[in-house]
Amino acid sequence: MPVLETTGVSVRFGGNIALRDVSLTIEPGQVTGLIGPNGAGKTTMFNCVTGMQSVASGRVVLDGRDITGLGPGRRARLGMARTFQRLELFLSLSVRDNIRVAGDIVRANTRTRIDVEAETDRILELAGLADIAGENVAEIPTGRARVVEVARALMTRPKLLLLDEPASGQTEQESERFADLLRELAADGIAVCLVEHDLPLVMSLCSTIHVLDHGTLIASGTAAEVQRSPEVIAAYIGTEAVA
């Protein structure tokens, strides 16, 4: 069973249709890509999934449960977490405290028994951030700050992790390490969904890729399948081969 299923999701902003009848699934234990040109509706889709944007029509189903009417807090407690295109970190806090604070919130708002300090240490190691744990987030490079955001999301133990352009600002080396982290998370059973313009990264990481264009889902399939799709080539990839 997919972790997430959207059926016929549509969103309008005044006369502008941001999403038109979008039906897609995100499976556990995989990295799924959501790609498309600027303005295609990718972030709006994340907002619909996380409850930050209400839908004009359609349904959002998490683990077989219809969550279309639930707010972002309820959805987060049901097991979804996200990161943002524009970094949303506490700039005056250290890397460690940015991660720890999510654990404190989980402990305060749910009945989860969580050893916040131990879990913070585990996630710092897992995400490769232990060497900069004490540094202020304002002082670290953007590429690593993006990993801090992912690490903070992991403190909530999500089953669905939505990442909005997490590799932007990363060096090639950082993005290789980041890809390894996402593979590990998927191998652990998490459903990871990635909005990303770095196509070689998406193509190498994602088992399934959904392609949006002008709010419409124009293709879903493996990297090889979407790269062959004439609609995708015309709308987004162009004629140049993607490595």
Ligand SMILES: Nc1ncnc2c1ncn2[C@@H]1O[C@H](COP(=O)(O)OP(=O)(O)OP(=O)(O)O)[C@@H](O)[C@H]1O
């Ligand atoms: N709050 C809003 N009010 C009005 N229009 C919006 C709003 N949010 C998004 N849009 C419009 O909806 C469409 C989809 O935007 P969205 O940000 O979801 O695209 P995107 O695929 O994430 O783009 P990008 O790759 O540039 O981040 C665009 O036409 C955008 O201008």
